[in-house]
Amino acid sequence: MFSNILKNGLSRRTFLKSTAATALAAGLPSIALAAGEPIKIGFLAPLTGATAAWGAPGLSGCEIWAEKVNAAGGIKIGDNSHMVEFVSYDNEYDPAKARTGATKLIREDDVKFVMMLGGDTWPGVQPVADRTGMLFSTLLPSDLSPDTTTLLAPTEVHPIYLVTGVQWLAENKPELKTAVMCAQDDALGLPSVATYLAAFEAAGIEMQDEPLLFDPATTDFAPIVTRLLSTNPDIVCLDTCYSDYVHPICEQLFQQGYKGQIISATADFYDQMIAKTSKEFMEGFIFQFPDFDDPALNGDNINFEDANGFYEEYNKRFPGQWGAVSWEYAAIMQLWKAAAEKAGSVEPDAVLAAMKDGGKGKHAFGDADWWGTEMFGIDNALVGDWPVVVIEDGKAVIKSFKSIPAWYEQHGDLLIKHMSAYDQMWNQRG
Amino acid sequence: MFELLAQTSLNAIYAASYISLVAVGLVLIFGVMGVVNFAHGELFMVGSYVVVALYADRMVPFFVAVAAGLIFVGLLGLLMERALFRPLRDNPLGGLVASIGFLMVLQALAVLGFGVRMEHIPPVTQDVITFADKISIPVARVYVIVTAIVMLSALWYFLKRTRFGWALRASAQDPEAAALQGISVTQTAMIAMFIGAGFAGMAGALTAPLISINPHMGHSVIITAFIVIIVGGVGSLEGAVLASVVYAFVHTFVTTFFDGVLADITGLALMLIVLIVKPTGLFGSADRA
Numbered sequence: 001m002f003s004n005i006l007k008n009g010l011s012r013r014t015f016l017k018s019t020a021a022t023a024l025a026a027g028l029p030s031i032a033l034a035a036g037e038p039i040k041i042g043f044l045a046p047l048t049g050a051t052a053a054w055g056a057p058g059l060s061g062c063e064i065w066a067e068k069v070n071a072a073g074g075i076k077i078g079d080n081s082h083m084v085e086f087v088s089y090d091n092e093y094d095p096a097k098a099r100t101g102a103t104k105l106i107r108e109d110d111v112k113f114v115m116m117l118g119g120d121t122w123p124g125v126q127p128v129a130d131r132t133g134m135l136f137s138t139l140l141p142s143d144l145s146p147d148t149t150t151l152l153a154p155t156e157v158h159p160i161y162l163v164t165g166v167q168w169l170a171e172n173k174p175e176l177k178t179a180v181m182c183a184q185d186d187a188l189g190l191p192s193v194a195t196y197l198a199a200f201e202a203a204g205i206e207m208q209d210e211p212l213l214f215d216p217a218t219t220d221f222a223p224i225v226t227r228l229l230s231t232n233p234d235i236v237c238l239d240t241c242y243s244d245y246v247h248p249i250c251e252q253l254f255q256q257g258y259k260g261q262i263i264s265a266t267a268d269f270y271d272q273m274i275a276k277t278s279k280e281f282m283e284g285f286i287f288q289f290p291d292f293d294d295p296a297l298n299g300d301n302i303n304f305e306d307a308n309g310f311y312e313e314y315n316k317r318f319p320g321q322w323g324a325v326s327w328e329y330a331a332i333m334q335l336w337k338a339a340a341e342k343a344g345s346v347e348p349d350a351v352l353a354a355m356k357d358g359g360k361g362k363h364a365f366g367d368a369d370w371w372g373t374e375m376f377g378i379d380n381a382l383v384g385d386w387p388v389v390v391i392e393d394g395k396a397v398i399k400s401f402k403s404i405p406a407w408y409e410q411h412g413d414l415l416i417k418h419m420s421a422y423d424q425m426w427n428q429r430g
Numbered sequence: 431m432f433e434l435l436a437q438t439s440l441n442a443i444y445a446a447s448y449i450s451l452v453a454v455g456l457v458l459i460f461g462v463m464g465v466v467n468f469a470h471g472e473l474f475m476v477g478s479y480v481v482v483a484l485y486a487d488r489m490v491p492f493f494v495a496v497a498a499g500l501i502f503v504g505l506l507g508l509l510m511e512r513a514l515f516r517p518l519r520d521n522p523l524g525g526l527v528a529s530i531g532f533l534m535v536l537q538a539l540a541v542l543g544f545g546v547r548m549e550h551i552p553p554v555t556q557d558v559i560t561f562a563d564k565i566s567i568p569v570a571r572v573y574v575i576v577t578a579i580v581m582l583s584a585l586w587y588f589l590k591r592t593r594f595g596w597a598l599r600a601s602a603q604d605p606e607a608a609a610l611q612g613i614s615v616t617q618t619a620m621i622a623m624f625i626g627a628g629f630a631g632m633a634g635a636l637t638a639p640l641i642s643i644n645p646h647m648g649h650s651v652i653i654t655a656f657i658v659i660i661v662g663g664v665g666s667l668e669g670a671v672l673a674s675v676v677y678a679f680v681h682t683f684v685t686t687f688f689d690g691v692l693a694d695i696t697g698l699a700l701m702l703i704v705l706i707v708k709p710t711g712l713f714g715s716a717d718r719a
Contacts, residue, residue, distance in 0.1 A: 215691050217649070255558050
């Protein structure tokens with residue numbers, strides 16, 4: 001091409017072809033890894049703001065994971081070993097910032113894989129994913145659709161794991177028959193509302209009121225809690241409220257004299273909640289995210305390497321910071337590493353194919369299936385068992401692992417019904 | 431139903447208490463200085479962080495921390511008066527813009543000093559006053575209500591019965607005439623700023639154990655304050671207090687019986703109706719408007 005330009009001058013056609021080729025090459029993730037070159041992984045999540053609890057602790061977990069992997073020689077791609085390092089970008093849970101971050105991570109930082117929280121930020125990133133073909137992961141399978149071919153949900157399966165908590169509750173506390181629910185009105189809250197409604201209906205638990213959706217800018221939860229308690233429910237469900245809402249809502253429940261059952265997706269920093277209420281009040285609180293020092297995570301079914309050791313190291317380096325996502329991004333990296341080593345490549349298509357090979361994968365909580373065609377239009381969610389966690393004597397304890405696919409086989413129609421009613425099915429979302 | 435109405439009313443009285451402290455402060459500043467202080471919500475935020483720094487982090491007794499919040503934010507108000515509003519005294523729009531810049535500075539400083547995570551501070555007390563088994567109010571909220579009543583009463587006395595108060599009211603009514611009578615415009619502006627800012631800071635400090643504190647919490651506070659002072663009448667302290675009560679009751683009841691988003695819309699609709707029917711507000715005067 002250059003010799004043609006030199007000989008014949010720069011024609012319009014040549015100019016257009018060369019410009020297009022340059023633009024295309026600039027947009028694509030680079031494939032080749034030089035020997036010894038570190039593998040950069042993008043961490044595109046909220047590190048600040050109301051949802052930082054679902055981003056920042058995960059980055060801390062990744063740092064621990066990376067040090068362990070690098071100390072063991074790194075990631076082996078073909079004949080070469082490569083150290084792994086994370087490049088973070090704080091998207092502040094804003095889709096525009098997420099788009100900017102994705103572009104920067106891919107074009108400037110040359111990352112080979114991008115991990116995200118997802119949710120409201122995914123729509124901002126999807127055009128970048130489509131244009132570049134980069135492999136992304138999300139903690140929220142509700143982001144998946146037939147168009148998201150390079151987006152995986154390999155660890156967290158929010159919101160569908162929420163059915164396990166309700167199932168356990170119904171089996172172990174059958175005397176509890178009525179429930180109320182509140183949630184923030186956003187992409188995290190709404191699919192979760194639909195899932196809990198399906199789970200309660202499947203368990204024969206009556207909703208006493210419509211789910212109470214509140215403005216994410218709410219700071220005074222007294223009126224909301226007053227409304228929740230006005231029907232004397234057996235169960236108050238906090239849906240997937242941000243941890244900064246769970247705390248004041250629980251305080252209000254305590255102050256307004258509630259003595260019933262509480263169920264929530266998360267209970268981050270539950271020790272602070274206990275300090276603000278009481279051990280007795282928080283006794284029996286059901287949620288879905290274990291402390292990784294739980295002996296149940298030493299079982300043969302668990303695929304997260306040395307869960308107890310990871311927890312110990314995490315708390316040593318980041319005391320008081322363990323939360324729902326502290327382990328999740330590291331768990332995703334375990335899967336990515338295994339797939340890249342199997343494929344002998346960091347190229348997104350190759351890693352994706354290796355990860356989904358055989359339709360099965362090693363989820364942190366046990367062997368699982370790549371699943372989701374009916375719910376999400378694509379089987380890019382790794383779904384299997386999920387723990388049910390209960391606070392007992394001030395400590396989170398895993399009470400059971402429940403199978404999500406087994407629940408879905410029995411009650412999937414209810415989930416689709418409620419997801420559709422809230423416009424949360426993949427073919428309804430904008 | 432009676433218990434629900436009673437509980438909701440108690441929630442509304444608490445909300446009216448801290449809203450009135452903020453709104454009265456904002457009205458005082460506008461009334462005397464003629465400037466709209468957009469950083470007023472951030473002064474509330476600073477008051478909360480004073481309690482974080484003293485009570486939560488250094489175990490200073492809570493009410494000492496609240497007093498420190500009032501004084502510190504009052505002094506911050508003096509700084510604003512001297513550095514921002516005094517040089518722009520003849521340019522109210524310039525003062526408004528300067529206050530917007532200052533609010534960003536305060537937010538940035540809060541982020542630098544405390545990070546952006548919401549702060550959860552230990553409860554002042556876990557005691558709850560219960561009526562008829564089902565109606566309850568935490569003692570911590572009673573503290574807010576009582577303090578608001580005491581401070582607003584003290585302000586009323588100050589304005590009605592003291593020379594400084596008369597000077598403030600005179601400056602608010604007619605700055606030129608007040609100056610001709612020998613009243614120092616600068617001195618009254620400083621007093622107004624100290625009290626107005628201090629009230630906002632005190633509201634933030636008192637409510638700190640009851641809310642989630644973050645550097646951007648002032649945004650919703652200033653929106654509420656503006657709605658209240660527009661409804662009550664720009665420049666009217668009595669209107670600010672009455673409108674705070676009306677707004678708090680409307681917002682709390684709509685949140686409880688419908689939902690929070692509808693409550694926000696209702697508050698804004700209330701403001702629009704007042705603007706259409708009586709643009710000066712319920713107690714406002716035409717010249718100040």
